[in-house]
Structures are given as C-alpha cells and as structure tokens.
Amino acid sequence: MILDRFRLDGQVALVTGGTKGIGRAISMALAEGGADIAVVSRTPNPELESAVAALGRKYYYHRADLIDRSQTKEVIPEILKTMGKVNILVNNAGIISRAPAADFSENDWDATLEIDLTAAFILSQAAGRQMIHMGRGKIINIASVLSFQGGVNAVAYASAKHGIAGLTKALSNEWAQKGVNVNAIAPGYITTELIAALQNDPDRSEAILKRIPAGRWGDPRDIAGAALFLASSASDYVNGTVLSVDGGWMAW
Numbered sequence: 001m002i003l004d005r006f007r008l009d010g011q012v013a014l015v016t017g018g019t020k021g022i023g024r025a026i027s028m029a030l031a032e033g034g035a036d037i038a039v040v041s042r043t044p045n046p047e048l049e050s051a052v053a054a055l056g057r058k059y060y061y062h063r064a065d066l067i068d069r070s071q072t073k074e075v076i077p078e079i080l081k082t083m084g085k086v087n088i089l090v091n092n093a094g095i096i097s098r099a100p101a102a103d104f105s106e107n108d109w110d111a112t113l114e115i116d117l118t119a120a121f122i123l124s125q126a127a128g129r130q131m132i133h134m135g136r137g138k139i140i141n142i143a144s145v146l147s148f149q150g151g152v153n154a155v156a157y158a159s160a161k162h163g164i165a166g167l168t169k170a171l172s173n174e175w176a177q178k179g180v181n182v183n184a185i186a187p188g189y190i191t192t193e194l195i196a197a198l199q200n201d202p203d204r205s206e207a208i209l210k211r212i213p214a215g216r217w218g219d220p221r222d223i224a225g226a227a228l229f230l231a232s233s234a235s236d237y238v239n240g241t242v243l244s245v246d247g248g249w250m251a252w
C-alpha cells in the first residue's frame with residue numbers, strides 16, 4: 001500500500017532547531033509518521049516533548065549551540081549513544097541577520113555561515129558515515145527561496161542558503177548509490193519568529209504578500225508534508241533535489 005511507504009515506525013529522526021517554527025512542525029510530522037524524535041537547540045520545549053510522548057514516541061532533547069563547532073561535533077555521538085542510530089537527519093536550525101551588505105558585520109557573517117551551513121555539513125558528515133554503514137538513510141536540509149535568489153539585506157543568509165543547495169547536491173552525488181537520500185526543502189515565507197521583522201514592516205510585508213501566488217503567508221505545517229515524504233521510503237528515488245514549498249513564489 002502506498003501509504004505504508006510513508007510510515008517511519010522504528011526509525012530515529014534528529015531535527016536541529018526542532019523546538020519551534022518549521023522545525024517543530026517537522027518534528028511532529030515525523031513523530032506522527034511513527035519515528036522517535038531527537039531535537040537539538042539552545043532552549044528546550046517541554047510542550048513538544050509532551051506532544052511527542054502523547055503519540056507514543058520517544059523524545060530526546062539535546063541542548064547545543066551550533067555556533068560552537070565543538071558542541072556541534074558532540075551532537076551525533078550523543079544521539080547515537082542515547083537513541084542507538086540516526087535514520088533521518090533534518091538540518092533545520094537557522095538564523096538570519098538583516099543589514100545592508102556595505103554595513104554587514106563580520107561577526108554576523110561568521111555566525112550565519114557557521115549555524116546555517118557549516119553545522120549542516122558537520123552533522124551530515126557524522127550522520128552520513130553511520131547511514132552509509134547501515135546502507136540507508138535520509139538527510140533533509142532546510143534551504144530557502146534565498147537558495148535561488150539574492151534577497152535584500154541578507155547577504156550572509158543568501159550565501160549560506162545557496163551553500164545549502166550546493167551541499168545537498170554534492171552529498172547526494174556521493175551518497176545516492178550508498179542508499180542515502182540527500183535532499184532539501186526550500187520554504188517560501190513562513191510565519192515564524194525568523195520573519196517577524198519582515199511581517200512587522202508594513203511596506204516589505206505588503207510587497208512580499210502581493211508577490212506570493214497562493215496569496216498568503218505559509219504556515220510551518222505547510223512544510224510538514226514535504227518533510228515526511230523526503231524522510232520516508234516514498235522518496236527513495238528522489239536524490240539531490242531542492243523542493244520549493246513556497247506558495248508559488250519561485251514560479252513567479
């Protein structure tokens with residue numbers, strides 16, 4: 001049955017930044033699909049822990065600040081120790097700093113590249129080794145429409161997210177034949193804390209909304225279906241793709 005191919009029973013999914021926004025919606029979708037969930041962020045979310053437990057799934061929270069590479073390197077060994085394996089890795093944690101490129105600080109550049117791109121590589125490499133050993137695995141990187149476009153006042157973010165598209169394709173080229181599917185989701189404008197500043201700016205908010213063919217902002221749950229698909233065996237022949245989930249933004 002085709003719906004059975006979307007089930008994740010017995011699998012362990014690690015979602016970085018899984019506590020809120022898009023990551024929370026993905027964590028819940030994967031738990032509803034049957035996976036046990038490990039989440040990494042700086043701040044725990046007890047409400048999510050209860051919601052996952054209510055579905056009868058295991059939940060493990062690991063506090064780490066992905067700006068600190070030594071903490072990033074501890075993540076996969078820690079999850080392997082506590083959960084035994086990682087079948088699905090979702091590199092979702094991300095930040096954005098907004099400033100004109102001429103004034104953009106080196107600190108903000110370094111922080112954005114470290115969290116949004118380098119951490120995804122470090123975690124993919126460590127999880128990928130173990131997935132290659134198992135002969136199977138799913139890596140989902142959260143990209144952006146700024147994986148394709150330059151955006152405005154977000155030079156580090158656009159650079160990191162273009163990098164995420166490249167990372168996705170490069171890893172896919174090496175690992176597809178080893179049973180590891182590496183793909184990305186490029187969300188459009190999704191209502192979370194990350195874009196609160198844009199939504200609170202009346203001019204930018206109106207301009208963006210007008211340009212979204214679907215005529216509305218996205219909800220984190222709009223990303224959940226694509227994540228479940230890419231995490232499941234329903235997507236076993238999907239490799240190296242960057243899937244836009246953006247209300248039609250990239251088609252405009």
Ligand SMILES: NC(=O)c1ccc[n+]([C@@H]2O[C@H](COP(=O)([O-])OP(=O)(O)OC[C@H]3O[C@@H](n4cnc5c(N)ncnc54)[C@H](OP(=O)(O)O)[C@@H]3O)[C@@H](O)[C@H]2O)c1
Pocket residue numbers: 016017018019020021022023040041042043044064065066067091092093094095115142143144145186187188189190191192193194195
């Ligand atoms: N919202 C959008 O419109 C949109 C569009 C395209 C792409 N995206 C991408 O979607 C992903 C999720 O964004 P979101 O909109 O859901 O943002 P969000 O609501 O701000 O959530 C970000 C998540 O990342 C975690 N995080 C941030 N910095 C971290 C750090 N240094 N170490 C560990 N975890 C960290 C946060 O937890 P803590 O703060 O507790 O650490 C939180 O769980 C990001 O990669 C973002 O670039 C979002």
